[in-house]
Amino acid sequence: MTTTTNGEPRSGAAHTASATARLDRIPVATRSHRRWAVLLGFLFSFDLIDLNTFAYVAPRLREQWGLSLDTVGVVTSVGFAGMFLGAILGGRLSDRFGRRRVLLGAVVFYSAFSLLSALSFNAWQMGVTRFLTGVGLQAMTGVLLVWVSEMYPRALRGRYQSWILVLGFVGVPVAAWVSRLVIPLSTESWRWVFVVGALGLFGVIVAARTLPESVRWHVAHGREEEALALVERLEKEAVARTGTDLPPPLETAPVPRARLADLLTGRNRRRLIATSLVSIFLILCFYGFNSWLPTLLVENGYTQSESLNVTSWLAAAAVPGALLAMPFIDRFDRRLLLLVIESVVAVLLLAFGLVDGGAALVLTGFLATMLLQCGVAVQYTYIPEVFPTPLRGLGAGIATGFGRLAGVVGGVTVSWIYTAFGFTPVFVYLAVTALLMGLVLVVLGERTTNRALDDIGADDPPPAAPSRTPTPRRSTQ
Numbered sequence: 456m457t458t459t460t461n462g463e464p465r466s467g468a469a470h471t472a473s474a475t476a477r478l479d480r481i482p483v484a485t486r487s488h489r490r491w492a493v494l495l496g497f498l499f500s501f502d503l504i505d506l507n508t509f510a511y512v513a514p515r516l517r518e519q520w521g522l523s524l525d526t527v528g529v530v531t532s533v534g535f536a537g538m539f540l541g542a543i544l545g546g547r548l549s550d551r552f553g554r555r556r557v558l559l560g561a562v563v564f565y566s567a568f569s570l571l572s573a574l575s576f577n578a579w580q581m582g583v584t585r586f587l588t589g590v591g592l593q594a595m596t597g598v599l600l601v602w603v604s605e606m607y608p609r610a611l612r613g614r615y616q617s618w619i620l621v622l623g624f625v626g627v628p629v630a631a632w633v634s635r636l637v638i639p640l641s642t643e644s645w646r647w648v649f650v651v652g653a654l655g656l657f658g659v660i661v662a663a664r665t666l667p668e669s670v671r672w673h674v675a676h677g678r679e680e681e682a683l684a685l686v687e688r689l690e691k692e693a694v695a696r697t698g699t700d701l702p703p704p705l706e707t708a709p710v711p712r713a714r715l716a717d718l719l720t721g722r723n724r725r726r727l728i729a730t731s732l733v734s735i736f737l738i739l740c741f742y743g744f745n746s747w748l749p750t751l752l753v754e755n756g757y758t759q760s761e762s763l764n765v766t767s768w769l770a771a772a773a774v775p776g777a778l779l780a781m782p783f784i785d786r787f788d789r790r791l792l793l794l795v796i797e798s799v800v801a802v803l804l805l806a807f808g809l810v811d812g813g814a815a816l817v818l819t820g821f822l823a824t825m826l827l828q829c830g831v832a833v834q835y836t837y838i839p840e841v842f843p844t845p846l847r848g849l850g851a852g853i854a855t856g857f858g859r860l861a862g863v864v865g866g867v868t869v870s871w872i873y874t875a876f877g878f879t880p881v882f883v884y885l886a887v888t889a890l891l892m893g894l895v896l897v898v899l900g901e902r903t904t905n906r907a908l909d910d911i912g913a914d915d916p917p918p919a920a921p922s923r924t925p926t927p928r929r930s931t932q
Contacts, residue, residue, distance in 0.1 A: 461488075474682035476704035477690065478670050479907050481608050484615060485692035488607060491803020492615055494662055495599055498562055501655030502592055503626035504633075507770075508652050509534065509585060510746040511634035512645040514753050514762065516581070517612040519642055524750070526578050533582045535862025537589025537736070542859055545594025546601070550845060554602040554669045557848075558595055559659050565591025566653040573649035593859055597852045604839040605671040608906050613784030616836040617777050624773035624828060631770035635861020639760070642913070660851055671908070687841050717852070718846055726841040727850060729899035732876045733793075733834055734858025736892035739865045741827055743885050744804070747869045750818075751878065765813070769820045776828025789837045789904055790896040796830045797893030801886040809884025830892070837896065840903040840911055
């Protein structure tokens, strides 16, 4: 093995290969990859804290402001409308101006409006601030998923998406337990829950110094030198960790420039339909369950304290749910894995709506929540993988944006079903959405596990592509 004058690893003609080919050959997660995962997990955790805050304060606001159940549904829905705008706007801006810049700007944006949510004094003010918070939340989440898909070794993309979700999902029980402890303190103490949701600003200070721009975004914008400089650093870290030469890079076809209209033609159109549908059913099921559960339990006869106790235990399922995905997500076809997960979720949601008693409610709810979060890890890995690099931000943004827009309808739907039919039919509806979520990718999706992003994103990828790329050495980190 030879090295550059800076000590960077070279293997044969590897130094003449493209930055993306050299990135794809790295077989392990490097020291930088692990540091980035911790930082992104921190930022994502505050995204989830802020996303769940209104669900936990809604029962107190109903009491304090005299809100109807329909008004709670409207405020929840406008937050999803903001996420729809943020998903598309953030994705488009990240394709043009860079993943890093948009990701950090979105954290600052949603944190500012989370603080303003704490200063609301009526439903109208809360609706406006939650709409704008939603814009920043989804812009940040969508771009974060794209960045991870472009910067991590292909055999570890799913595992590290899961790791970041594990760290991020810490925010779910944090939001639940902070709410449980703080909200009962006084009639105005609920405001501090929104203040906690803005603390992600501290992560921006660190990320501004340590988080680089995506290699693939650099290459797509003709910045090969910047991309190569970063890849050489990752290669050196990989060699230091493995103690062996890196595999030879294998070039894929150059990624052509793409127009916005290309998302609506050929394979990209099918991908956009598949990922949009799976995102829609995810939001209808996931947030129909988690966002409405505290209010539904109170409406069904539980005290506010009992409701917060149940939801706090269920929130603790988030972290083990993402951990559960890790042994499987890079080993099996993500489409079939999601179908199995969501089929079990559907059964558990039906059971949750039928059982009576605190222990049975917590058990079925915990298992359903855990597997829902496991499915989120699979979907969040899959969605950005299928689009070509020049359109990855926008494609993933549109798909997840339609999912968030479904939350507008979903919030009203849960309220209507409960008012018209009662508690159990709500969970029949949620079980159906879970099952549809699992079926979509099996019918319309394509295999992405352990495939190079440029091969997946090509409009007509060569049939032999998966077999001619070597399987990277598996890493447990």
